[in-house]
Amino acid sequence: MKIMPNRLDRGFYQYQEEFEAKALEVLRSGWYVLGKEVESFENEFATYLGVKHCVGVASGLDALWIAFRILGIGTGDEVIVQGNTYIASVMGITINGATPVFVEPDEYFNIDASKIEEKITGKTKAVLVVHLYGQASNMKPVADLCKKYNLRLVEDCAQSHGAEFGGRMTGTFGDIGCFSFYPSKNLGAFGDAGAIVTNSDRIAEDVRIFRNYGSEKRYYNKVVGTNSRLDEIQAGFLRVRLCHLEKLVREKRVLCERYLENLHNDKIMLPKIREGATHIWHQFVIRTEVRNELIKYLDGKGIGTIIHYPIPPHLSEAYQYLGIKEGSLPITEKYAKTVLSLPLYNGMAEEEQETVIDAVNRF
Ligand SMILES: *Cc1c(COP(=O)(O)O)cnc(C)c1O
Numbered sequence: 001m002k003i004m005p006n007r008l009d010r011g012f013y014q015y016q017e018e019f020e021a022k023a024l025e026v027l028r029s030g031w032y033v034l035g036k037e038v039e040s041f042e043n044e045f046a047t048y049l050g051v052k053h054c055v056g057v058a059s060g061l062d063a064l065w066i067a068f069r070i071l072g073i074g075t076g077d078e079v080i081v082q083g084n085t086y087i088a089s090v091m092g093i094t095i096n097g098a099t100p101v102f103v104e105p106d107e108y109f110n111i112d113a114s115k116i117e118e119k120i121t122g123k124t125k126a127v128l129v130v131h132l133y134g135q136a137s138n139m140k141p142v143a144d145l146c147k148k149y150n151l152r153l154v155e156d157c158a159q160s161h162g163a164e165f166g167g168r169m170t171g172t173f174g175d176i177g178c179f180s181f182y183p184s185k186n187l188g189a190f191g192d193a194g195a196i197v198t199n200s201d202r203i204a205e206d207v208r209i210f211r212n213y214g215s216e217k218r219y220y221n222k223v224v225g226t227n228s229r230l231d232e233i234q235a236g237f238l239r240v241r242l243c244h245l246e247k248l249v250r251e252k253r254v255l256c257e258r259y260l261e262n263l264h265n266d267k268i269m270l271p272k273i274r275e276g277a278t279h280i281w282h283q284f285v286i287r288t289e290v291r292n293e294l295i296k297y298l299d300g301k302g303i304g305t306i307i308h309y310p311i312p313p314h315l316s317e318a319y320q321y322l323g324i325k326e327g328s329l330p331i332t333e334k335y336a337k338t339v340l341s342l343p344l345y346n347g348m349a350e351e352e353q354e355t356v357i358d359a360v361n362r363f
Contacts, residue, residue: 010347037235053204056230060180063194064092082111083332113141126152131160134282159282161187189234
């Protein structure tokens with residue numbers, strides 16, 4: 001049996017008829033970009049999260065950089081972000097000319113709230129919280145600090161659709177929540193898609209204008225904007241998936257609880273769940289000091305794994321210009337050397353998971 005780290009096709013076949021019907025409906029409608037599917041999805045997703053506005057954009061990265069642009073954060077400004085994130089979080093900051101200031105993660109792979117205050121300077125304008133791997137971050141102390149120092153709070157929810165902290169949805173704590181609906185995300189489209197959510201009327205309006213060449217009315221351009229529009233067909237697919245999201249999250253939760261209960265090997269550390277937070281399990285990430293050996297062993301048994309992520313942004317070639325030396329973020333760097341994501345996807349068969357569990361336990 002060959003087991004891949006992810007199987008996006010399974011997610012399609014789970015609701016094949018609904019996706020195909022929606023595709024035909026949109027294709028036959030004669031309207032393909034920013035229309036009634038997008039509007040309906042925006043309303044439905046905002047309702048799901050309990051937030052006032054949702055504005056669809058073309059990707060998660062667009063959601064991030066447009067968020068900082070709209071907040072007026074750019075050259076000369078600093079944004080605090082955790083060191084161990086997907087590089088898109090950091091690019092969302094640097095595309096605007098702002099400087100990322102990295103903070104070490106806690107034992108749940110999210111920003112260590114106790115290490116933020118020491119990084120605040122006169123140039124700090126915002127904190128970007130990433131709810132990595134699907135677990136909500138420790139939002140209470142982060143939100144309190146942002147209030148105390150008058151900083152903007154932006155959430156990268158690309159991996160946390162529906163995850164909660166203290167009974168409140170991620171994406172609704174700060175000024176702006178940024179979502180990606182890339183196919184591999186828990187709420188995934190069948191192409192690129194993203195959204196910005198906010199409780200501010202002003203921010204929502206600004207994003208709506210900015211995403212469509214800065215125009216409110218066709219061919220009247222108020223600001224220099226961009227083209228970051230959401231397609232009707234992707235919005236339609238997202239509406240289908242959103243209807244089933246709670247079931248899909250439950251399915252992954254059952255899978256991960258089975259992993260947590262049945263994986264027994266002294267050479268691996270299992271992920272932990274923070275009290276007061278929920279985990280929607282975008283990834284099931286273990287840690288091990290013997291990662292290369294484990295990857296090879298599992299590969300030999302036909303089991304694929306992925307490293308999220310092998311190079312932390314501050315050590316990537318792209319960010320050498322920041323001049324942050326290796327060794328300056330020891331926890332972040334340790335995670336990059338030891339994390340490993342086990343196969344996990346909606347539609348994963350019990351026997352597939354048993355094969356993985358058995359192999360990891362025998363390693
Ligand atoms: C996927 C992802 C993004 C970027 O989303 P795209 O839709 O691929 O642009 C940003 N941040 C995190 C944490 C992600 O996982």
